[in-house]
Amino acid sequence: MPFVNPNLAPVTIHVEGHSTLYRLAERAAMSVDISDEGPAQDAISTAVTSTARTLQSALDELCPHGEIAPVAPISFYALEALSTWSRADTDKEGNETGGRTYGARTHLDIRFRDFARLGAMEEMLSTTPLVSIKGVTWRLTEETEQALAVQSRKEALEDAVRRARDFAEVVGCKNVQCVEITQGDEPTAYGRAKQTAGRNGGMADAVSGALDFEPQKVMMSASVSVKFHAS
Numbered sequence: 001m002p003f004v005n006p007n008l009a010p011v012t013i014h015v016e017g018h019s020t021l022y023r024l025a026e027r028a029a030m031s032v033d034i035s036d037e038g039p040a041q042d043a044i045s046t047a048v049t050s051t052a053r054t055l056q057s058a059l060d061e062l063c064p065h066g067e068i069a070p071v072a073p074i075s076f077y078a079l080e081a082l083s084t085w086s087r088a089d090t091d092k093e094g095n096e097t098g099g100r101t102y103g104a105r106t107h108l109d110i111r112f113r114d115f116a117r118l119g120a121m122e123e124m125l126s127t128t129p130l131v132s133i134k135g136v137t138w139r140l141t142e143e144t145e146q147a148l149a150v151q152s153r154k155e156a157l158e159d160a161v162r163r164a165r166d167f168a169e170v171v172g173c174k175n176v177q178c179v180e181i182t183q184g185d186e187p188t189a190y191g192r193a194k195q196t197a198g199r200n201g202g203m204a205d206a207v208s209g210a211l212d213f214e215p216q217k218v219m220m221s222a223s224v225s226v227k228f229h230a231s
Helices: 041-060 114-125 140-172
Strands: 011-025 027-039 074-079 085-091 097-114 131-139 178-181 189-192 217-230
Touching: 011 041, 011 074, 011 140, 027 041, 027 114, 041 074, 041 085, 041 097, 074 131, 074 189, 131 217
Parallel strands: none
Antiparallel strands: 011 217, 027 097, 027 131, 074 097, 085 097, 178 217, 189 217
């Protein structure tokens, strides 16, 4: 039975609302490092640059006429400028030996629409010298992320309103009015890639015998802090 507030003074209610939504991934983002180190500065830089150009050419083949068309297997790729470094060589005791080690590195970010091509690229890169795959992340398109962020914020606020009404009912208040809203962290989509263990005999196998990648769901969450007056 609800407790009736005898003073009829407004009751202040502070609550947090939460929302978590899930959508099947529409894109896969692969992060690739190309790096090498050794005693010959020019040779190291040349090797990394040559490898990067080879990979860039392979990606350009997926983009007819040099443009990323709406039906292309990839939706975006970017190659960082080459960075170099060097350090003095030391022995086990930390004493400099007089020599130097040089290093060079660049980074490639690739977004895939076609997950069969993702599997083919993963297989190719896994055997390419100087290349390491840092990770693959499942993502949504920008349009879907924006729409999902709006929906998530609204549902978080609706959750806060329901919570406030629950509290107000217990203390005998019938009218609940929102007086302050504070948004939590900006809604962000999260998703990690998971490679399937087997092959399904589909398109991925037709592309260089590649391993299959099964898209996972991407999570979008939002939170909001809300202040209510109830009477």
